[in-house]
Amino acid sequence: MGMERFTHLGRPVDLAYPTNAAIAILSVATMIVVSLWHLIYLASEFILALIQGGQIGGVVFLTWALGREVDPDANVVAFLAIVPALVLSVLVGVPDFSLLFLALLLFRVVNRSIGLPAKRSDSLLVLVLASWLAWSGAWYGLVCSTVAFLLDSILVNPLPRHRWFGSGCCGDVESTALL
Structure with missing residues (x-):
């Protein structure tokens, strides 16, 4: 292990x-x-x-x-x-390396190239990274995260909790748009 x-x-x-x-x-x-x-x-x-x-x-x-x-x-x-x-x-x-890293994580969330679905801590890490990037001005990272989480919640072997993470990203997009 x-x-x-x-x-x-x-x-x-x-x-x-x-x-x-x-x-x-x-x-x-x-x-x-x-x-x-x-x-x-x-x-x-x-x-x-x-x-x-x-x-x-x-x-x-x-x-x-x-x-x-x-x-x-x-x-x-x-x-x-x-x-x-x-x-x-x-x-x-x-x-920006943080955007490249976020893209890498999002690909792994959706296509599960590792073979296993993301853990809750993995999803939380992606949400925190995307939120930090949005706060820094890269709001499109949250949009991409929302799409990735929502896709992972409906594609093959869906992970239903990613609907909540996708919704969390949407909430963050709205709050950072006000900044």
């Missing part, structure tokens, strides 16, 4: 799988290359260069993880999605 004791949405990255090892190496290599680029060519301070490298390395990993959730059986697609994500991160800016 591992992580399932605490969460049904979490998934360890087992480096024994070649694709998991590849994404770990690619994420760390990206972090190192971007950090060195910022240090050498942009003359950034050391800490700032590490932060920039870490952000881009995180984009690589989270893009891959989201790609795996969209189509768990197509390993290559998850790797192909990294290229446009990197280009957009350079041209537009690094996306």
Whole structure:
């Protein structure tokens, strides 16, 4: 019994799988290359260069993880999605990790790629994260959470309590709209 004791949405990255090892190496290599680029060519301070490298390395990993959730059986697609994500991160800016993480959790709530439905604590974590994002100005995270919870309450093997979590998201959307 591992992580399932605490969460049904979490998934360890087992480096024994070649694709998991590849994404770990690619994420760390990206972090190192971007950090060195910022240090050498942009003359950034050391800490700032590490932060920039870490952000881009995180984009690589989270893009891959989201790609795996969209189509768990197509390993290559998850790797192909990294290229446009990197280009957009350079041209537009690094996306908000908390929104990417929320998207990852919502995919796992709805498609149950772990194989188990979300625990109450998982659902509460998603609701709290979405509410915090809405309070921070990203109200659309609550809208997406509402849709995900309501879908999970009516699709195959429905989880009826997610109607309540979906309703909680709706209430939060209304309250944050007043801010």
